[in-house]
Amino acid sequence: MSENGTTTALANGRAGRAPTMEDVAREAGVSRALVSIVFRGKPGASEATRKRVHEAAQRIGYELNVAARMLRETETNVVGLMMTLKNPFHTDIAEKLIAAAKERSMEIIIGAVGQDSAQDSAVTMMRGFRVAGAILLGTDVQASTVAQLSSDRPCVVVGEHDFGQGIDIVRSDDRLGIRIALDYLLGKGHTEIAYLSSPHGQAMAERREAYLEWMAEHSMEADVVETEDTEAGGVAGAGRLLGRKNLPTATLACNDRCAIGMASALTDAGVRIPEDISVVGFDDIEQARYGIKLTTIHQDTDLLAETAMKSLMTRLRDPDSDATSIIFPPTLVERATVGPPAR
Amino acid sequence: MSENGTTTALANGRAGRAPTMEDVAREAGVSRALVSIVFRGKPGASEATRKRVHEAAQRIGYELNVAARMLRETETNVVGLMMTLKNPFHTDIAEKLIAAAKERSMEIIIGAVGQDSAQDSAVTMMRGFRVAGAILLGTDVQASTVAQLSSDRPCVVVGEHDFGQGIDIVRSDDRLGIRIALDYLLGKGHTEIAYLSSPHGQAMAERREAYLEWMAEHSMEADVVETEDTEAGGVAGAGRLLGRKNLPTATLACNDRCAIGMASALTDAGVRIPEDISVVGFDDIEQARYGIKLTTIHQDTDLLAETAMKSLMTRLRDPDSDATSIIFPPTLVERATVGPPAR
DNA sequence: ACTATCTACTAGATCGTTCTAGTCGAAGAG
């Protein structure tokens, strides 16, 4: 740029601008290209110069410009993660995904969707960043979301069901989970079992289906309370139950948040758990372990996260490989919310 | 680029590459610069062409390349948000911040730090993206983190205390919160009040200080249980209490997560809440409303989030304005974990 | 001594935008 000696001293501190590789190169007495090589850890530089470059960068407070890198790079190591911040099951998996990504020196950018799921903005963000791949945490992943993303890059959906070919799925066996819970309740002697259902997403639909199927198989009367998969939904569901002449002896909720809300509202109304009514949840979020000590269906978030990342890496390496559906069996974890039926 | 008629038909679909503004321009029959004007919503294009450009973009599936925009743009509208995904208080504020950002058509990128707080990677990310400003959610924001970020852009710290000049602070009055809680317990007749303390961060230090101060003022014997500000920390704290000859009549925890963990462990041990011991938390996270129904010190997350965003916008508009510390008074919310002392 | 191979390094093109400095034609002012 400025090649005259007099300005050189000022040149590395262009007013108000962050230093660039050019500045580092000048400081270290090498070319810009070599600085790039050093920062990418690619072969082609001696140990001595690597050290010199890093020191120079440190000295002038250089930080790599991610935008410039992303623009030029032919293959990116950024993957997008769509999730709901307020969903503990999501944050649990997300934290593990981030760790898994770091191990593979991948970057994760988070596309947060609100409770009211503005999935479009997450899609726009990921497409805008040209992420190499995407991991979508259910619940209620829209087919259009998947379609828009998967046309240009591999996608793996965690916790939701079918989205046509080319989409990797990693999830727990929701049907099995529900059956395990119901078998367990039956073993305790329960025959009047209500189910708190959520209208959101395929996983929730399958849980509901599995409940109906099992109840039919056992010639029991299905008792579905339609509500939401949140604490507030659980409270609403409890309200519905309390309005009846008599309560079921047990309830199975579509997830832990709903179970926790319901249990809380029931307790408020003077209904004792598990003496008067038993409650089972689904997911085994961290909060299920405290306070209420919820008996629930456990999903292995470590396994889910690690597998999701592995699936994505496989597809990134070999984009034409077949998409896989990996389904893990959930397990029951007994805590304190189930007892024998009251009547 | 290719100016010969024969390849034109193929040119807009360069194999494997996402369409660019150039492609949109060709499709709409205008220049690349005009497409840019349209996408930025800047004046300089007629309504008719705006429509034509948008339709062309839609038709060929164009999505703006964020990296290229960020690289070229002189002033960015991206702000960084550092937070802990697994901290419900953070996710609560984060969700509101995201909404507040959207209203102002700002973008937020999340730098997630794990429980074990790897704040450096969040700093690297934000500096790498050249964010215009940063919002840092405590707890335990390191001074070095703030220093590195604030040298190049305005920073507002939410929930933590002093970081020297130039740093905006938005927080609740922790000292007042603790005093309100203790006054309330005293009003109920409690004189043996233990405090579960966390070593992380300035806010926690101030809460602890305020407890010691208040106890001294009231000539009561301070009883600090050193633990962590998580559910597991609460369990550990309860264990410590249960190991004693007799329990205090009330406990105040450094935050709700800790209170919930403690309450859970106490209940497991057969200690009734609030009959045998009273429990007060701090923060009023959503989970405090369910199950345990924790009496706690409420922080207004709506207000905190909105104010943080406002402070940041002010500083972005006028970087030389004085940094402000905005401190809100917290309030007590009575639920079900406090009663008169057992003895 | 001649060629081949390897390591260390560099110049210049390139990624897809935004920004700067215009051009062109129509409308309005005198």
Added chain:
DNA sequence: CTCTTCGACTAGAACGATCTAGTAGATAGT
């Protein structure tokens, strides 16, 4: 009629990296 102003539009430089295609010098094989 000329001069200015304005709106609509465009060409080309710039942003800060990575990538391609090299060069120079050392080492080794024949």
